[in-house]
Amino acid sequence: MAKYVFVTGGVVSGLGKGITASSLALLLKSRGYKVFMQKFDPYINVDPGTMNPIQHGEVYVTYDGCETDLDLGHYERFIDEELNYTSNITSGKIFSSVIEKERRGEYLGATVQMVPHITNEIKNKVYEAANTSKADIVITEIGGTVGDIESQSFIEALRQIQYELGRENTFFVHTTLVPFIYGSGELKTKPTQNSVRDLRNMGITPNAIVCRTPYELSDSIKNKLSLFCSVPSENIINAVDVKNIYQIPINFYKQKIDENILKQFNLPIRKANIKYWEDLVNTVDNLDNSIEIALVGKYVELHDAYLSVAEALRHAGYKYKTKIDINWIDSETLEKNDVNLKEVFKNSRGILVPGGFGTRGIEGKIKAINYARVNNIPFLGICLGMQLAVIEFARNVCNLEDASSTEFDSLCKEPIIDLMADQKAIVNMGGTLRLGNYACKLKRGTLAYADYNQDEILERHRHRYEFNNKYRDVLEKKGLVFSGINEQANLVEIIEYPKHKHFIACQFHPEFKSRPTKCHPLFDSFIKSSIK
Ligand code: GLN
Numbered sequence: 001m002a003k004y005v006f007v008t009g010g011v012v013s014g015l016g017k018g019i020t021a022s023s024l025a026l027l028l029k030s031r032g033y034k035v036f037m038q039k040f041d042p043y044i045n046v047d048p049g050t051m052n053p054i055q056h057g058e059v060y061v062t063y064d065g066c067e068t069d070l071d072l073g074h075y076e077r078f079i080d081e082e083l084n085y086t087s088n089i090t091s092g093k094i095f096s097s098v099i100e101k102e103r104r105g106e107y108l109g110a111t112v113q114m115v116p117h118i119t120n121e122i123k124n125k126v127y128e129a130a131n132t133s134k135a136d137i138v139i140t141e142i143g144g145t146v147g148d149i150e151s152q153s154f155i156e157a158l159r160q161i162q163y164e165l166g167r168e169n170t171f172f173v174h175t176t177l178v179p180f181i182y183g184s185g186e187l188k189t190k191p192t193q194n195s196v197r198d199l200r201n202m203g204i205t206p207n208a209i210v211c212r213t214p215y216e217l218s219d220s221i222k223n224k225l226s227l228f229c230s231v232p233s234e235n236i237i238n239a240v241d242v243k244n245i246y247q248i249p250i251n252f253y254k255q256k257i258d259e260n261i262l263k264q265f266n267l268p269i270r271k272a273n274i275k276y277w278e279d280l281v282n283t284v285d286n287l288d289n290s291i292e293i294a295l296v297g298k299y300v301e302l303h304d305a306y307l308s309v310a311e312a313l314r315h316a317g318y319k320y321k322t323k324i325d326i327n328w329i330d331s332e333t334l335e336k337n338d339v340n341l342k343e344v345f346k347n348s349r350g351i352l353v354p355g356g357f358g359t360r361g362i363e364g365k366i367k368a369i370n371y372a373r374v375n376n377i378p379f380l381g382i383c384l385g386m387q388l389a390v391i392e393f394a395r396n397v398c399n400l401e402d403a404s405s406t407e408f409d410s411l412c413k414e415p416i417i418d419l420m421a422d423q424k425a426i427v428n429m430g431g432t433l434r435l436g437n438y439a440c441k442l443k444r445g446t447l448a449y450a451d452y453n454q455d456e457i458l459e460r461h462r463h464r465y466e467f468n469n470k471y472r473d474v475l476e477k478k479g480l481v482f483s484g485i486n487e488q489a490n491l492v493e494i495i496e497y498p499k500h501k502h503f504i505a506c507q508f509h510p511e512f513k514s515r516p517t518k519c520h521p522l523f524d525s526f527i528k529s530s531i532k
Contacts, residue, residue, distance in 0.1 A: 002130035003265045004170045006158050007141040008206070010195025011177040015212045016248075018071035020175050020239065021141040022078035023249035027258035028137050029079055030272045036135035037075040038087045038126070039068075041143040042150035046092035049433075057304030061460045061512055062087065065436025071141065073308050073512065078249070080515050086129040091150060094121045114153050122157035136267075146174070147198045159203040171261050174199060174206035175239070178213040178221075187213060189225050196229040207264060208235035208257060216240055235260055246281045246516065250274070280517055283318050290323035291531055294348035296368040298361035300328040309354045309382065312514035316527035319519050324527070331364030341371045350378040350502075350530030353385030355462070355509060359408040366392045373503060378529040380522065381505025383463050387417040389505040390467060390475065390495060397478045400471075407465050418468045420491075434461050438486050440493040440508070446483035447504055448494045451521040457484075459493070459508035467492035467507070502529035 005028075007021040018039070025035045045051060048059050049067030060073040068088035076083055098121050102112050110117075130138045142158070144151040162170045176192040192211060199206060209231050211217055217225075217238050226233035237255050242248060252258065253274060262269050293313055299305035303326075310326055317324040327348050333339065345351065351372040353365050365385070369392045372379035381389040387405055394403035394416045405417030420434070437458045442449045469490065472482060484494030484506065497503040506522065514520035519527075 001169070002135055003137045003267070004126065004130070004161065004165070005137060005139045005173060005261060006170065007139065007173045007175065008146050008155070008199065008204075009142070009144070009175045010146045010198065011191040013145050015175050015177055016239070016245075017141055017143075017175045018074045019078075019245055019248055020173065020210050021071075021139050022074050023252050024173065024258065024261070025075065025079045025137075025139045026249045026277065027253055027272060027274070028139075028261065029081075030274045030277070031258065031262070031270045032273075033136040033267070034134070035079060036081070036087075036129055036133035036138050037072075037079065037083060038089070038129045038138060038140045039071050039075075039143060040122070040125075040140065040151075040154050041069055041088065041090045042148065042154060043090055043143075044092045044095070045090060046096060047088070047090060053299045053305035054302050057302065058307045058309075059462070060308065061435060061462045061509060063437045063458075063460060065460075067433075067435065067462065069143070070304060070307050071143075073311070076512075077311065077515055080517070084132075086125065086132055089122070089125045091153075094118060094125070094153075097121055115156060118153045119157040119160060122154055123161055126157075126161060137265075146195060146202070152202070155199070155202045155204065162204065168264065168266050171208070171264055172199075172204055172206040173208045173210055173257075175210045175212065178211045178217060180214045187215060187217065187221060189221060189228070192225060193228045196231075200230075205230050207231065208237060208260065210237045210239050210257075212239045212241070214241050244281060244284050246277065246284055249277060250281060276517060280318070283321065284516075286321075287317065287323040288321050289531070290325055291317075291349045291527075292325045292327050292347045293350045293352060293527075293530060294327040294329055294345055294368070295352050295354065296329045296331050296334070296365055297354050298331050298356055298365075300330050303328065306354055308509075308511040308514070309352065311516075312511040312520055312523045313352070313527065315514045315516050315519040316523040318516065319524060320527060320531055322527070322531060329368070331361035331368065334364035334367045335361070339367075341367065345371060345377070348377070350380070350526060352380045352526070353382070353388060353505075354511075355383035355385065357384070357407075362388065362408055366395075370396060373497065373500060376501045378502035378526055379500070379504070380526040382511065383461075383507060383509060386495060386505035386507050387465060387467070389503075390471075390480070391416050393475060393478070393480055393497070394471065397480075398474050400474070405465055414471075415468055416471050417465045419464060420466050420489075433464050436460055438491075438493075438508070439488070440484040441487050442494070443481070443483045443485075446481055446494075447496045447498070447502070447525070448483040448506075448522075451504075451525045453521075459506070459510060460512045461508045463507065467495075502526065 009017045057070045222233045222236040394400040402413040403416045404412040
């Protein structure tokens with residue numbers, strides 16, 4: 001039977017609960033346990049797919065095509081396990097499934113209530129994650145802050161799980177803030193005490209408290225928290241602010257939290273294999289070069305909107321011991337007539353155009369792609385970035401001046417990018433894109449083939465529009481190479497331009513599969529060419 005670790009948060013949001021949960025999972029995995037991760041998000045949206053990236057950050061896509069919270073990206077990058085539809089559950093998902101059951105008459109005439117119907121649905125999602133993953137330990141993070149109205153039904157469901165399964169099968173980690181007050185020069189425990197009291201009012205006494213703090217907690221502070229919160233002092237964990245997030249699992253390891261979890265679970269404490277992670281921390285702390293890469297997008301004021309892309313660039317940098325400085329460029333600013341592109345890109349050694357939706361900022365991105373192509377600057381285009389790269393090529397190399405996408409101009413004369421036939425009838429926005437893994441066959445002798453060194457790859461998608469095959473011949477004649485194709489549906493997946501130093505773009509999102517210890521082949525070669 002699986003064991004369960006639940007991670008809650010208190011005092012303020014943004015404490016790094018996701019990193020805490022991932023770090024615990026990494027340590028437990030490193031001790032030979034099969035781990036699986038899950039996040040509950042208390043908002044009413046069914047998934048974050050329809051949310052504005054400027055509010056919510058990027059949408060992370062799992063291999064099975066779920067649009068999920070960006071914390072799942074942290075999870076996958078830390079534990080290097082593929083997560084799935086059981087890994088991100090929102091209130092919206094819970095409510096809609098309960099309401100559907102009610103309409104089908106499955107509750108046999110009962111009055112449908114928050115307790116037990118909503119809470120049972122939540123519990124089922126926890127058990128489903130355990131049953132389908134067959135993990136030894138499932139780590140579930142509860143989004144939001146304890147005390148929020150939205151998260152109450154989740155906390156209640158977890159209380160019931162603890163009651164049903166007992167202490168030896170459940171472990172609660174509460175993440176809080178211990179602020180430093182200038183003036184009196186002290187770390188303050190009161191917010192943590194209050195937050196633990198809130199949790200205890202809901203029937204849960206945490207087994208460990210992870211204290212986010214600017215300075216290490218002294219033993220006397222730990223003892224005080226231990227007494228007030230009924231948590232053993234060895235389970236009051238210092239989460240001191242760090243520059244390098246990969247340091248966090250190591251800091252936890254030194255404080256033995258993983259051992260204490262296993263002790264409570266009556267599971268053997270096997271040796272932790274974390275050397276590879278210590279090496280990563282070392283690499284990141286000792287990067288000897290740096291290069292600038294331009295990232296041209298329209299949500300650049302919130303860097304989290306491109307979190308996985310930025311991470312994937314950094315991962316490739318680690319391989320070459322190079323720090324990647326991102327030059328965040330708002331594509332709309334490139335649209336002005338008097339913009340000096342030479343000045344904008346003067347220090348950028350490579351240009352990346354990531355995914356996106358809608359018309360705003362499109363022409364600025366096309367200008368950036370043109371600048372990269374004409375000036376032989378390494379270029380990587382992702383999803384919308386690929387679509388715009390072919391539009392740029394069609395307009396400026398193939399003289400198809402009206403080339404565009406029907407996403408921006410539904411009546412355009414040269415629809416180089418167009419809706420797939422099976423997308424045309426869709427009216428709902430949520431969950432209707434081409435999502436998740438699709439196969440892509442690589443053409444031998446191309447850059448893509450050299451990068452992956454295999455015939456067929458699987459990559460994750462999130463888009464509605466496609467390259468229009470009617471234009472393949474025209475573009476090919478001018479030197480564009482279609483190096484990756486989905487053969488089932490005959491869809492273009494990768495394009496490249498061999499006359500250029502490094503010009504490649506893909507319809508899928510490679511950034512989701514990059515790991516800090518294993519960078520993605522497309523990012524690898526892009527960074528390698530940019531360094532040269
Ligand atoms: N808006 C484009 C489409 O839907 C690209 C999507 C993306 O970049 N993720 O096809």
